[in-house]
Amino acid sequence: xxSRLFLRNFYSxxxxxxxxxxxxxxxxxxxxxxxxDTLAATPTPSSKEKGKxxxxxxxxxxxxxxxxxxxxxxxxDNNPFDERLETPWGFAALVEHRGHTLLFDTGGDGPTLLGxxxxxxxxxxxxxxxxxxxxxxxxx
Numbered sequence: 001x002x003s004r005l006f007l008r009n010f011y012s013x014x015x016x017x018x019x020x021x022x023x024x025x026x027x028x029x030x031x032x033x034x035x036x037d038t039l040a041a042t043p044t045p046s047s048k049e050k051g052k053x054x055x056x057x058x059x060x061x062x063x064x065x066x067x068x069x070x071x072x073x074x075x076x077d078n079n080p081f082d083e084r085l086e087t088p089w090g091f092a093a094l095v096e097h098r099g100h101t102l103l104f105d106t107g108g109d110g111p112t113l114l115g116x117x118x119x120x121x122x123x124x125x126x127x128x129x130x131x132x133x134x135x136x137x138x139x140x
Contacts, residue, residue: 071096076107102129
C-alpha cells in the first residue's frame, strides 16, 4: 500500500513538473520596449485608398529556443524523494533557465523551505522571481 501511495505521489509530481515545463515554454518572453516617445512617433492607422495597404512591420508569432539548459530543482514536496529533505505537505521548485532563477511556489512553511534550500546548497539571494500558482497555504 505504501508503495502505491509513493508511486501515485511520484507520478503526480512528474505530471506537475511536465505541466510546469509547458507553462515555462509558453511564457518565453520576447524583448520589446516601448517608450512614450516611440509610441508618439508611431503612425496611427488611417483610412487609405483601397488596395494601397502597406505592411509596416511583421512580428513573428513564435520564437526558437536557442538553447540553454532548463533545470528544475524540487525544494519542497510531500514526496520523500530525497531522504535529506523535510517533506511536509506543500510544493516549491527552483527553475533555472538562461541565467534566470525563479522560485515556483514556496511550500507551506518558510523555515522548511529555507532548510531544504540550505541542504541542497541553493542560495536564496540567487532567486530573481517568485511565481505563486494559487493562494493555498501549501503553495504560498
